[in-house]
Amino acid sequence: MKVFGELGDGRATIATDLDILAPVRARLYLAPLALLFTLALVSAAPAAVDNPCEGPEARFLLCPNLKIVASEFYVEKAGPQVRLRATSDVQSRGLGPMELRGHRDGPRSMRTNQRIYKKGSGHITVPSEAKLRFTYVGTYFGGSYWKVHQLAAFELIRVLPDGTLGDVVRTSPKLNYCLRDLDRTQDSPRSPADRIYPGCNQDPFRDRVKLGTSVGWSDIYPAAYHQQWIDVAGLRGCFVYRMIVDPGEHLFESNEDDNLSQRRVRLPYRGQTGC
Numbered sequence: 367m368k369v370f371g372e373l374g375d376g377r378a379t380i381a382t383d384l385d386i387l388a389p390v391r392a393r394l395y396l397a398p399l400a401l402l403f404t405l406a407l408v409s410a411a412p413a414a415v416d417n418p419c420e421g422p423e424a425r426f427l428l429c430p431n432l433k434i435v436a437s438e439f440y441v442e443k444a445g446p447q448v449r450l451r452a453t454s455d456v457q458s459r460g461l462g463p464m465e466l467r468g469h470r471d472g473p474r475s476m477r478t479n480q481r482i483y484k485k486g487s488g489h490i491t492v493p494s495e496a497k498l499r500f501t502y503v504g505t506y507f508g509g510s511y512w513k514v515h516q517l518a519a520f521e522l523i524r525v526l527p528d529g530t531l532g533d534v535v536r537t538s539p540k541l542n543y544c545l546r547d548l549d550r551t552q553d554s555p556r557s558p559a560d561r562i563y564p565g566c567n568q569d570p571f572r573d574r575v576k577l578g579t580s581v582g583w584s585d586i587y588p589a590a591y592h593q594q595w596i597d598v599a600g601l602r603g604c605f606v607y608r609m610i611v612d613p614g615e616h617l618f619e620s621n622e623d624d625n626l627s628q629r630r631v632r633l634p635y636r637g638q639t640g641c
Contacts, residue, residue: 429618442595521596598633
């Protein structure tokens with residue numbers, strides 16, 4: 367993968383007021399029926415398909431492209447942990463939006479189809495390997511939301527004496543993200559002036575949800591947000607803090623080689639990146 371965005375200046379916002387909080391209703395689920403429901407949906411799991419944004423049909427499509435930028439690093443001590451926090455800015459920079467349609471396949475999960483719009487009009491719908499999980503992010507940040515599982519990964523990699531990169535030494539617990547229009551970060555004729563995709567749904571009983579990020583918009587999570595950190599306790603020396611969007615390549619994009627952003631940091635961290 368190529369490195370994108372060594373520097374980032376996305377404004378960190380939490381904006382939980384954009385998210386839809388539906389009333390949570392208590393329901394009684396019968397275990398035998400739930401098991402039969404789950405087994406039926408597993409048997410209907412979609413087969414892998416080729417990326418339409420890399421084939422001959424791509425010239426007729428408004429394919430999406432996601433990038434990620436890391437910024438705003440700081441250290442927080444939490445018990446024995448020393449958490450190096452960072453803001454992540456997932457940017458939609460393709461010809462069309464990244465849009466997923468979730469369909470329930472378990473008590474807290476959904477399979478997805480990806481909608482890709484055509485040039486002119488219309489769209490295609492293709493089965494995606496991405497999954498949605500109903501994810502708890504703490505009471506302060508609003509409770510639980512339908513989020514894309516493993517949409518991003520944070521890694522800490524040791525820089526060797528010759529300047530090359532060694533092994534991954536630490537990772538973040540952060541895995542699941544919404545796809546939403548939080549901030550419009552790049553003005554262009556293809557970028558809508560208003561939000562198309564609002565905050566992620568919070569209703570645990572929904573059978574279908576839609577997530578997405580419009581062209582020119584970003585889904586930004588500030589450094590203070592739930593699990594936006596890597597534990598760096600006990601580490602010394604020069605490291606690379608790397609963020610990857612769609613690390614498993616479960617989403618269909620026009621460019622799979624620009625999904626990575628990284629910065630060098632010296633540990634213990636003293637407030638400035640670089641080493």
